[in-house]
Amino acid sequence: MTQVIELSGTARRYDGAGPPALGPLDLTVAQGEALAVTGPSGSGKSTLLNLVAGLDRPTEGTVTVAGTRIDGLGERALARFRRDRIGMVFQFFNLLDDLTVTDNIQLPAQLTGTARRTAATRAGELMELLGIERHARAYPGRLSGGERQRVAVARALVNRPALLLADEPTGALDSASGEDVRALLVDLHRSGQTVVLVTHDLALAEACATRTIHLVDGQLAADTRAEALR
Numbered sequence: 001m002t003q004v005i006e007l008s009g010t011a012r013r014y015d016g017a018g019p020p021a022l023g024p025l026d027l028t029v030a031q032g033e034a035l036a037v038t039g040p041s042g043s044g045k046s047t048l049l050n051l052v053a054g055l056d057r058p059t060e061g062t063v064t065v066a067g068t069r070i071d072g073l074g075e076r077a078l079a080r081f082r083r084d085r086i087g088m089v090f091q092f093f094n095l096l097d098d099l100t101v102t103d104n105i106q107l108p109a110q111l112t113g114t115a116r117r118t119a120a121t122r123a124g125e126l127m128e129l130l131g132i133e134r135h136a137r138a139y140p141g142r143l144s145g146g147e148r149q150r151v152a153v154a155r156a157l158v159n160r161p162a163l164l165l166a167d168e169p170t171g172a173l174d175s176a177s178g179e180d181v182r183a184l185l186v187d188l189h190r191s192g193q194t195v196v197l198v199t200h201d202l203a204l205a206e207a208c209a210t211r212t213i214h215l216v217d218g219q220l221a222a223d224t225r226a227e228a229l230r
C-alpha cells in the first residue's frame, strides 16, 4: 500500500519549556484514505495540518508526503512541493476577488508553468465536474458560500495533488451549502483522492472520513476506522 503521509517521531515545539504542541507521534495515511482530524481547540490540529502541508517544519522527527521527505527542504523547495503536490481548502475560501472563477482555478496550474490552454482545459473539466461551469466568467463575490467553496476545491485540484487538505471546509457555510460541500468531498474520496480534513463538523467527518484521529494535548488519543464506527 502506498503511503501518502508518513510521520515518524514527529513533534513541533513552539517554545523550549513544557511539552510540544504536537507529538512526538507516528502516523501513516495510505493513498485513498479520507482522514478526519478532530480534537478540542489547542489540541494540535492546525499544527499537524501545517506540517503535512509543508507550511511549517517539525522540531523533531520526519515528515514524508507523497514520497518526499519534506522536513529538511528549504523554503523554495517547500513552496514548489506545496504547489505541485498539495491542494488546500480553507474555511474562508481564500479566492482572489478580482479574478474570475476560471482564472482563480487556473492560477495554480499557470504557476507551475502549465500552458494557458492546457490550464483552461483542466479548469473547464473541473468546473463541469463540480457543477460550477455556469459561473466560469463570474467573480467570486457574486457567488454563494457553497459555490465559492466549490471554486476553491476546483482550484485545489487543478494540479492533481497527491493530497487534498481541508481546514474546516464547511465552517463558514449555511447548512444547505455545507451539505453540498460534504457531498462533494465524499465524491472526491470515492474517485480515489486522498483527503485529510480538520473539522468540528461531525456530519462531515461521519459522511466523508474512512478514518478519524482524535488529538488531545498534541497526542493521538484515538485512531478509529470507519468500519468500526458504523
Ligand code: ADP
Residues within 6 Å of the ligand: 014, 021, 039, 040, 041, 042, 043, 044, 045, 046, 047, 048
Ligand atoms: P488546534 O488547531 O487544535 O486548535 P493548534 O495546532 O493551533 O491547535 O495549537 C496547538 C498548541 O500550540 C496550542 O497550545 C497553541 O496555543 C500552540 N501554538 C500554535 N501555534 C503557535 C505559534 N505560532 N506560536 C506559539 N504557540 C503556538
